[in-house]
Amino acid sequence: xxxxxxxxxxxxxxxxxxxxxxxxxxxxxxxxxxxxxxxxxxxxxxxxxxxxxxxxxxxxxxxxxxxxxxxxxxxxxxxxxxxxxxxxxxxxxxxxxxxxxxxxxxxxxxxxxxxxxxxxxxxxxxxxxxxxxxxxxxxxxxxxxxxxxxxxxxxxxxxxxxxxxxxxxxxxxxx
Amino acid sequence: xxxxxxxxxxxxxxxxxxxxxxxxxxxxxxxxxxxxxxxxxxxxxxxxxxxxxxxxxxxxxxxxxxxxxxxxxxxxxxxxxxxxxxxxxxxxxxxxxxxxxxxxxxxxxxxxxxxxxxxxxxxxxxxxxxxxxxxxxxxxxxxxxxxxxxxxxxxxxxxxxxxxxxxxxxxxxxxxxxxxxxxxxxxxxxxxxxxxxxxxxxxxxxxxxxxxxxxxxxxxxxxxxxxxxxxxxxxxxxxxxxxxxxxxxxxxxxxxxxxxxxxxxxxxxxxxxxxxxxxxxxx
Numbered sequence: 161x162x163x164x165x166x167x168x169x170x171x172x173x174x175x176x177x178x179x180x181x182x183x184x185x186x187x188x189x190x191x192x193x194x195x196x197x198x199x200x201x202x203x204x205x206x207x208x209x210x211x212x213x214x215x216x217x218x219x220x221x222x223x224x225x226x227x228x229x230x231x232x233x234x235x236x237x238x239x240x241x242x243x244x245x246x247x248x249x250x251x252x253x254x255x256x257x258x259x260x261x262x263x264x265x266x267x268x269x270x271x272x273x274x275x276x277x278x279x280x281x282x283x284x285x286x287x288x289x290x291x292x293x294x295x296x297x298x299x300x301x302x303x304x305x306x307x308x309x310x311x312x313x314x315x316x317x318x319x320x321x322x323x324x325x326x327x328x329x330x331x332x333x334x335x
Numbered sequence: 336x337x338x339x340x341x342x343x344x345x346x347x348x349x350x351x352x353x354x355x356x357x358x359x360x361x362x363x364x365x366x367x368x369x370x371x372x373x374x375x376x377x378x379x380x381x382x383x384x385x386x387x388x389x390x391x392x393x394x395x396x397x398x399x400x401x402x403x404x405x406x407x408x409x410x411x412x413x414x415x416x417x418x419x420x421x422x423x424x425x426x427x428x429x430x431x432x433x434x435x436x437x438x439x440x441x442x443x444x445x446x447x448x449x450x451x452x453x454x455x456x457x458x459x460x461x462x463x464x465x466x467x468x469x470x471x472x473x474x475x476x477x478x479x480x481x482x483x484x485x486x487x488x489x490x491x492x493x494x495x496x497x498x499x500x501x502x503x504x505x506x507x508x509x510x511x512x513x514x515x516x517x518x519x520x521x522x523x524x525x526x527x528x529x530x531x532x533x534x535x536x537x538x539x540x541x542x543x544x545x546x547x548x549x550x551x552x553x554x555x556x557x558x559x560x561x562x563x564x565x566x567x568x569x570x571x572x573x574x575x576x577x578x579x580x581x582x583x584x585x586x587x588x589x590x591x592x593x594x595x596x597x598x599x600x601x602x603x604x605x606x607x608x609x610x611x612x613x614x615x616x617x618x
Contacts, residue, residue: 294354294357302351305350
């Protein structure tokens with residue numbers, strides 16, 4: 161845990177140092193609690209070009225199609241998407257149960273982009289766009305909710321500790 | 336509100352179930368839609384094959400009137416949006432719509448580009464590439480497919496001669512109205528939404544009801560019991576039947592009883608000491 165240097169530069173008592181560390185930790189937790197929303201926003205931003213893929217990207221030329229080889233069937237990708245959604249939701253629920261402090265994994269956005277890409281190359285992205293979007297929103301919302309509740313609980317703990325410390329420091333000063 | 340146990344228990348379950356059911360329904364809908372389109376295309380290819388086989392005799396005898404009548408009659412079938420035959424050069428020779436006859440087909444449109452994208456036209460095309468979907472000038476969604484009419488030995492030896500070098504003599508192009516298919520899909524979509532909503536209400540409602548009955552109500556009673564100084568009727572209600580919460584209430588009750596006993600003993604002890612001190616002072 162790093163302690164930010166005080167602006168005054170004067171020598172601090174151990175209690176003051178502890179208070180400063182706690183305040184720093186509370187700020188860090190507050191920033192961290194919004195991380196899930198950033199992940200959702202990033203995924204939404206990535207989904208816009210996928211939604212407009214028909215207008216934004218030119219159709220694949222036969223040479224490119226030949227180079228990429230036979231694409232997997234839409235049904236196969238959909239089956240994989242359902243398995244992925246199921247496993248990811250189970251993992252997040254497990255993390256919620258254990259109270260794991262793990263951050264929101266941005267790797268999910270990468271996996272979901274791969275699903276968009278596979279559907280696009282198979283030529284069935286417009287039909288399956290909403291399924292990928294629902295998967296992403298579910299996983300990221302769950303992760304976001306978990307990290308938000310975890311951080312809120314931690315912030316409350318730190319604030320209580322800070323209040324006790326400040327009370328103790330106030331008593332000492334009165335004496 | 337978000338910090339209450341009820342919210343913290345129901346929100347993750349609700350989110351997970353809602354999301355997963357939505358993903359499954361959307362994927363299932365996409366798969367079923369593709370299957371239905373494939374079925375419609377198969378049906379269309381069967382009609383195209385039937386037309387080609389029905390017109391074969393007329394073609395061999397170059398009976399253009401007979402051929403034209405077959406095309407017009409089949410083209411009037413319900414659900415057939417267009418039916419036409421065009422020759423090797425792309426000129427429409429027979430059509431349900433008489434005004435089209437004699438017009439050149441644009442080889443750059445989707446249905447033709449499958450074979451005509453290269454310098455030399457492709458003679459054999461995979462079945463799925465013969466299919467195209469578009470909205471026609473009347474705004475009707477059409478599923479169209481082209482069936483090549485190949486040169487056969489009998490064609491090269493019949494009265495009107497086709498050179499053996501011509502592999503494809505022409506194309507039969509048929510377009511089917513996708514309206515009924517779209518209606519079926521819309522009905523399926525509506526049913527799936529209703530099913531999803533029902534599943535969600537049952538799952539989230541069931542979890543909420545069970546949690547409420549076996550956890551939140553006794554928890555409220557426990558909070559009421561521990562919050563008041565006096566033993567009340569609620570404490571008796573909580574004495575059994577709520578598992579761990581009843582045990583917790585009993586433990587709390589015994590703790591309060593022990594605390595009261597200790598307080599009484601302490602008070603007795605203090606009064607004894609006072610009496611003793613009074614006696615000592617009198618002596």
